Amino acid sequence: MKKAIVGLIGLGLLGGAVNVMASPESDRQEVIKYFTTKYPNISIEDYVYGALAFDADSKAQYDAIMEFPPYESVLEKGRKMWETPLKSGKKYADCMPNGGRNIAGNYPYFDEKLGKVVTLEDALNACRVANGEEAYKLGDKGTMGTLTAYMRTLSDGMLMNVKVESPKALAAYEDGKKTFYSRAGQLNFACATCHIQNAGVRLRSELLSPVLGQTVHWPVFRGGDNLVTLQSRYQGCFKQVRHVPDKQGSAKFNNLEYFHSYMSNGLPMQASVFRK
Numbered sequence: 001m002k003k004a005i006v007g008l009i010g011l012g013l014l015g016g017a018v019n020v021m022a023s024p025e026s027d028r029q030e031v032i033k034y035f036t037t038k039y040p041n042i043s044i045e046d047y048v049y050g051a052l053a054f055d056a057d058s059k060a061q062y063d064a065i066m067e068f069p070p071y072e073s074v075l076e077k078g079r080k081m082w083e084t085p086l087k088s089g090k091k092y093a094d095c096m097p098n099g100g101r102n103i104a105g106n107y108p109y110f111d112e113k114l115g116k117v118v119t120l121e122d123a124l125n126a127c128r129v130a131n132g133e134e135a136y137k138l139g140d141k142g143t144m145g146t147l148t149a150y151m152r153t154l155s156d157g158m159l160m161n162v163k164v165e166s167p168k169a170l171a172a173y174e175d176g177k178k179t180f181y182s183r184a185g186q187l188n189f190a191c192a193t194c195h196i197q198n199a200g201v202r203l204r205s206e207l208l209s210p211v212l213g214q215t216v217h218w219p220v221f222r223g224g225d226n227l228v229t230l231q232s233r234y235q236g237c238f239k240q241v242r243h244v245p246d247k248q249g250s251a252k253f254n255n256l257e258y259f260h261s262y263m264s265n266g267l268p269m270q271a272s273v274f275r276k
């Protein structure tokens with residue numbers, strides 16, 4: 001199986017133009033097969049817990065914390081932001097599909113007209129701008145972070161459902177896949193080194209989470225109150241391997257999020273969870 005993953009890495013780096021018919025679905029199945037073979041006792045549904053799926057004690061602690069989440073006041077603030085009319089008088093719910101409910105699992109999506117990947121945060125900013133407000137800074141805890149901490153809870157339980165349906169969309173997906181599998185930084189690690197090959201293994205004091213399920217639960221509250229968005233986490237992981245991270249919302253990060261989210265297709269969303 002390791003060989004298959006090494007093969008995947010090769011594909012990620014060299015594929016692109018050659019392997020036009022590479023299928024995101026077969027990539028996803030390959031990753032699932034890798035983990036279910038390596039860890040037969042962990043069920044697919046448990047991958048939403050990340051590293052906690054490998055550590056019963058930490059999972060029990062997590063369950064206790066999640067009964068009375070220490071960050072409820074942030075969600076309440078986010079709810080007020082969500083419900084407050086924008087300058088035009090319209091609300092966010094008026095510009096998001098389905099009033100903003102049960103949609104987070106459809107993001108990021110490839111916008112054929114814009115010719116690029118659009119994240120949920122990008123869509124909320126587009127809504128703000130169209131309604132007379134300034135865009136929020138991506139990853140900012142007090143604004144976009146707080147707004148999405150609440151807004152994403154409206155999709156709790158929805159299954160991740162990212163689609164790759166055109167050649168251009170596939171190119172964006174392949175670009176994200178390449179970022180995920182490319183070694184970079186002074187330490188020469190790829191995302192895949194830690195979150196595929198070494199998932200379930202301890203790195204210093206931390207158990208590494210598997211790529212499967214990594215995108216279904218954002219933002220997280222680290223230590224209970226430190227709000228971290230998904231792309232802020234990307235930046236943190238890039239820095240860990242001494243690699244200069246991109247800006248949030250860059251084509252590189254959005255394409256990475258597109259590929260990364262596709263890998264979690266079929267898993268249920270649960271926004272705003274506790275993490276160490």
Ligand code: HEC
Pocket residue numbers: 049050051180189190191192193194195203206207208209210214215220233234237238240241260275
């Ligand atoms: C040197 C190893 C290492 C590399 C390389 C690395 N990470 Fe991480 N990552 C970690 C550690 C440690 C954590 C915290 C423990 C955990 O949840 O895995 C983490 C956490 C995460 C999380 C949060 C998981 C959760 O459930 O809260 C995401 C998402 C993530 N990494 C994505 C990435 C991406 C994308 C890349 C490539 C740009 C990457 N990581 C590269 C070590 C790494």
